[in-house]
Amino acid sequence: MGPDELKGLIRTVPDFPKSGIQFRDITTLLAHGEGLAGSIKQMAAIARSLDADAVAGIEARGFIFGTALALELELGFVPLRKAGKLPVETIGEDYALEYGTARLELDPTLVSDGEKVLLIDDLLATGGTAIAGARLLRRAGAVVEHALFVIDLPELGGARALADETLKTHSVISFEGH
Ligand SMILES: O=P(O)(O)OC[C@H]1O[C@H](OP(=O)(O)OP(=O)(O)O)[C@H](O)[C@@H]1O
Numbered sequence: 001m002g003p004d005e006l007k008g009l010i011r012t013v014p015d016f017p018k019s020g021i022q023f024r025d026i027t028t029l030l031a032h033g034e035g036l037a038g039s040i041k042q043m044a045a046i047a048r049s050l051d052a053d054a055v056a057g058i059e060a061r062g063f064i065f066g067t068a069l070a071l072e073l074e075l076g077f078v079p080l081r082k083a084g085k086l087p088v089e090t091i092g093e094d095y096a097l098e099y100g101t102a103r104l105e106l107d108p109t110l111v112s113d114g115e116k117v118l119l120i121d122d123l124l125a126t127g128g129t130a131i132a133g134a135r136l137l138r139r140a141g142a143v144v145e146h147a148l149f150v151i152d153l154p155e156l157g158g159a160r161a162l163a164d165e166t167l168k169t170h171s172v173i174s175f176e177g178h
């Protein structure tokens with residue numbers, strides 16, 4: 001399945017979780033066999049040119065696509081978890097996203113110095129989440145140059161914010177008009 005067909009499988013829910021947010025719901029894509037496989041194949045086609053040693057995914061939706069992509073590329077998967085979930089010493093970053101605030105945490109022993117890590121999430125909106133993830137991985141010694149998403153919402157300025165942090169944005173689908 002190509003990007004346009006994949007886009008057609010994403011459900012838009014107005015005013016969730018807050019008034020004014022157009023929520024791009026991936027659950028309808030996940031429940032569709034060809035859609036799920038197609039989204040991973042499209043991500044893998046992009047990722048193969050990015051020369052990664054490992055894949056990192058952001059809880060929760062980034063775990064779904066990140067793990068599947070890591071399997072497809074035969075790379076390890078590094079979880080960036082929401083606060084308070086990891087049973088070991090962590091490093092953390094607080095951040096703001098399109099509709100709230102949160103904290104991501106990483107076990108820094110999961111990455112090694114100079115390891116090239118590809119950052120994965122389902123969706124790029126303001127970029128707050130992805131920037132927090134990249135900062136954590138870099139603090140742990142990883143080299144993070146690229147972030148790959150299923151969906152980009154360009155009007156929310158995420159790619160510009162990522163570029164300011166020297167991160168290149170890649171995505172399968174783009175929704176003009178958030
Ligand atoms: O670019 P941003 O403005 O930072 O927004 C993007 C983030 O928002 C969503 O996560 P959410 O925090 O809703 O968590 P979930 O994956 O647990 O649903 C989405 O999965 C991204 O991680």
Ligand SMILES: Nc1ncnc2[nH]cnc12
Nearest residue numbers: 022023024025098123125
């Ligand atoms: N508009 C949106 N739809 C789905 N997930 C999101 N995360 C941040 N903004 C979002």
